[in-house]
Structures are given as structure tokens and as C-alpha cells.
Amino acid sequence: MATAQQTAGPYWHMIDFPEWADTTRFGAEGARIALTGIIRDGEGAPVTDAMVEIWHADPEGRYDAAFQGFGRCRTDAEGRFRFTTLKPGPVPGRGNALQAPHVLIAIFARGLMRHLLTRLYFAGEPLNETDPLLALVPPARRPTLIARETAPGVWTLDIRLQGEGETVFLDV
Amino acid sequence: MSDPTPYARHAPGSQPPYDAPAYGSTHRRHPKQPLIRAPHTLTETTSPRLTPDRFPPEADMSRVNGKDALGQRIIVAGRVLDEAGRPVPHAMVEVWQANAAGRYHHPGDTHDAPLDPNFLGRARVFTDAEGWYRYTTIQPGAYPWRNHHNAWRPVHIHYSLFGAGFAQRMITQMYFPGDPLLPLDPIFNAVPDEAARNRLIAAFDLDLTVPEWALGYRFDIVLRGPAATPFEEEDHA
Numbered sequence: 001m002a003t004a005q006q007t008a009g010p011y012w013h014m015i016d017f018p019e020w021a022d023t024t025r026f027g028a029e030g031a032r033i034a035l036t037g038i039i040r041d042g043e044g045a046p047v048t049d050a051m052v053e054i055w056h057a058d059p060e061g062r063y064d065a066a067f068q069g070f071g072r073c074r075t076d077a078e079g080r081f082r083f084t085t086l087k088p089g090p091v092p093g094r095g096n097a098l099q100a101p102h103v104l105i106a107i108f109a110r111g112l113m114r115h116l117l118t119r120l121y122f123a124g125e126p127l128n129e130t131d132p133l134l135a136l137v138p139p140a141r142r143p144t145l146i147a148r149e150t151a152p153g154v155w156t157l158d159i160r161l162q163g164e165g166e167t168v169f170l171d172v
Numbered sequence: 173m174s175d176p177t178p179y180a181r182h183a184p185g186s187q188p189p190y191d192a193p194a195y196g197s198t199h200r201r202h203p204k205q206p207l208i209r210a211p212h213t214l215t216e217t218t219s220p221r222l223t224p225d226r227f228p229p230e231a232d233m234s235r236v237n238g239k240d241a242l243g244q245r246i247i248v249a250g251r252v253l254d255e256a257g258r259p260v261p262h263a264m265v266e267v268w269q270a271n272a273a274g275r276y277h278h279p280g281d282t283h284d285a286p287l288d289p290n291f292l293g294r295a296r297v298f299t300d301a302e303g304w305y306r307y308t309t310i311q312p313g314a315y316p317w318r319n320h321h322n323a324w325r326p327v328h329i330h331y332s333l334f335g336a337g338f339a340q341r342m343i344t345q346m347y348f349p350g351d352p353l354l355p356l357d358p359i360f361n362a363v364p365d366e367a368a369r370n371r372l373i374a375a376f377d378l379d380l381t382v383p384e385w386a387l388g389y390r391f392d393i394v395l396r397g398p399a400a401t402p403f404e405e406e407d408h409a
Contacts, residue, residue, distance in 0.1 A: 002183070002186060002394050007359055012343075013278060015294055063214050104215050111197030111202075113195070136210075172216055
């Protein structure tokens with residue numbers, strides 16, 4: 001039996017290192033993108049004390065390459081996270097499926113007994129239509145996983161923990 | 173390409189629910205829609221390479237610039253294993269905690285207890301080839317937290333762990349044996365299974381003590397292991 005998880009609590013910032021929000025800091029080739037969004041709670045209030053982590057493949061869809069692909073970022077006073085990274089490529093799925101480019105997002109915070117997991121997809125990717133995970137999500141809720149390019153190279157996905165427009169979270 | 177081996181699903185009762193009514197901060201933060209059960213792909217079965225050259229270890233919280241922190245010096249050590257009993261080698265373990273007076277070195281902590289200039293309260297260590305980790309610190313203090321009238325958190329140290337796959341990623345808390353606050357704590361007691369709860373309590377370990385210098389506590393951590401069969405996991409996908 002795996003060890004029980006416990007909340008990260010309000011003081012997790014003791015392991016916050018702002019430079020971790022840039023996955024390219026150890027060196028990476030390719031155009032930088034920003035991943036950003038605001039996290040809100042069940043009343044629509046910004047979640048200002050969350051720890052957000054991302055994990056994704058490199059632009060060729062590889063997880064075993066030199067690219068770090070991992071970032072950690074705090075939400076600010078407006079509930080906003082912002083990462084600098086590279087846009088991932090398509091990744092092999094189970095069987096012979098091909099997954100659309102995506103980013104795994106983990107959210108830890110006070111009030112979350114364990115982290116929430118979700119994925120960020122990129123609007124306009126043809127593979128979104130056949131992605132095996134998106135296919136498991138009721139169509140009406142799929143937009144909660146799909147980031148929009150709100151400025152050149154800036155992909156925005158707001159996250160709602162609870163209530164209207166609640167983000168699809170994953171049982172991984 | 174062959175499919176990666178999925179991780180086993182968590183045993184019932186072993187993990188706290190998102191909706192834990194006695195812990196007030198969960199009320200507006202837990203999802204109300206059902207979670208989507210995700211098959212394990214490379215995204216879930218791989219993990220970032222977190223290596224000491226890029227993430228320098230710091231295994232001694234008990235002093236800052238050569239000056240000793242106040243409090244009972246302790247050594248905490250243990251093994252990180254998976255559910256199959258295999259050691260998890262080279263895993264990055266981050267820990268953070270309050271000082272001996274029950275105050276965090278954090279601007280958000282306004283508890284009326286003294287800060288200790290010689291205690292920052294965070295460390296980063298890596299497991300060895302056999303899954304062992306070890307760090308030195310001081311025993312933290314309990315602190316009040318306003319969840320309910322006269323609420324006090326039991327003494328604890330926060331842990332953050334990365335395994336070989338992101339599905340093993342976890343954050344937890346280590347508690348101390350005999351703490352009278354444990355039966356009163358909504359966070360500890362949010363874990364439904366009593367045995368699972370009690371495994372969050374470290375054991376005093378005389379073998380880890382250093383005579384004339386520090387007490388020792390043992391705390392082992394189990395990360396998710398491989399599913400018994402790949403098919404079992406995908407039945408519901």
C-alpha cells in the first residue's frame with residue numbers, strides 16, 4: 001500500500017524556487033512559449049497559494065531527451081501561474097495511438113489533501129480530434145483542457161477547481 | 173513501441189479524499205465532478221531527471237552559516253520503496269518544516285512564536301541505490317492554525333517526492349510518535365484507513381541516534397508500484 005498523501009499546506013513556498021518556472025534554464029533549442037492561467041476556487045476566487053508543476057515531452061515528443069520538461073511555479077496574488085517552456089510534440093499513447101501535444105499539470109495547495117492532475121492541450125492541433133484521453137472526456141467539458149493562444153507564443157488555460165466550468169481532473 | 177507498464181491504482185482507503193469536511197480549506201477547493209480515469213502513457217510513467225548536479229542537495233537543516241539552530245537535534249532517515257518492495261533509487265526528496273517554536277520561515281506565517289535566524293527549515297536529499305535517504309534537522313514545534321476553535325497541528329515535517337514516473341509524484345507529512353494532537357487533527361485523520369494513517373508516524377530509532385549529538389527517527393515511504401497486469405489497469409479506461 002502506497003504511503004498516504006497529505007496536503008502541501010500554506011507554507012510549501014519554502015520549496016519554491018522561482019527559476020524553476022523556466023524549463024529551458026538548463027539549455028533548450030527552439031521557440032519559447034509561455035503557459036499561463038488563473039486558478040479559481042468554487043466561488044470564483046483566485047487561488048493565490050497554489051504550487052503548480054508541469055511535465056511534458058520535448059518538441060519531438062520525447063521524454064528521454066536532454067530537455068528538462070519539468071517546471072514548478074507559484075500562483076501569484078491574482079491566482080496566476082506562468083511558465084516558460086517549449087511546445088511539446090505528439091507523444092505515443094497506448095496501443096498504436098498517438099497523443100496530441102499536451103502538458104501534464106499537477107496542482108498542490110492548502111485545501112487539497114493531495115494534488116490535482118489535469119492536462120493542457122493546444123487549440124488548433126489536428127490530433128486533438130483523435131487524442132485517446134480527450135476522447136474519454138464528455139465533449140461539453142473538453143474546452144476546460146484546451147489552451148488558447150492569447151498572444152503570439154502565449155498559451156492561456158484558466159483552471160477552475162470547483163463549480164461552474166469546473167476543470168476536468170484526472171484519476172491517474 | 174511496447175506500452176509502458178502502468179502503476180497500480182491506490183488501495184481503497186489508503187489516500188485521503190479531496191472532500192474532507194473537517195478540513196475547512198477543502199470546502200471550495202475540491203472538485204465536484206467525477207475525475208476522468210486516465211490510462212498510463214509515457215506522460216505518466218516517465219519523470220523528470222532531477223539530479224544533484226542541477227538540484228544541489230542540502231542535508232543539514234540544523235545550522236546556518238555554522239551556527240546551530242535552537243531545538244532538539246534529530247536525524248531522520250528511511251527508505252523509499254515501491255509497493256513491490258523495490259528500492260526507489262536516486263529519488264529527489266524535499267522536506268520543509270516549522271522551527272522548534274512552531275513557526276515557519278515564511279512571510280505568511282504570523283503565529284506569535286519566535287523565528288530562529290539559524291533555522292530556515294528546508295532540505296533536499298536524494299535516495300541512494302538502495303533507496304535510503306537521511307537528513308539532519310531539529311524537532312519542529314506544534315502550531316495553531318485556525319481551522320476550528322483551538323486547532324493545533326501535530327508536530328510534522330512535510331515531504332515531497334519524485335519517483336520514476338510522474339504517477340508516483342506525491343507530497344505527504346511525517347508525524348512523531350506519541351503526539352497527543354494526532355487524534356484531533358483533521359488532516360492526519362482524513363486518511364480513512366487506520367493502518368495507512370499510522371504509517372505516517374515515524375519511529376524512534378536508537379540505531380539512528382548519534383551519541384552525545386542527536387536523536388534518530390526512521391520514516392519509510394512507499395510509492396506506487398507496477399500494476400499486477402497491464403490489462404487490469406486498462407479495463408476501465
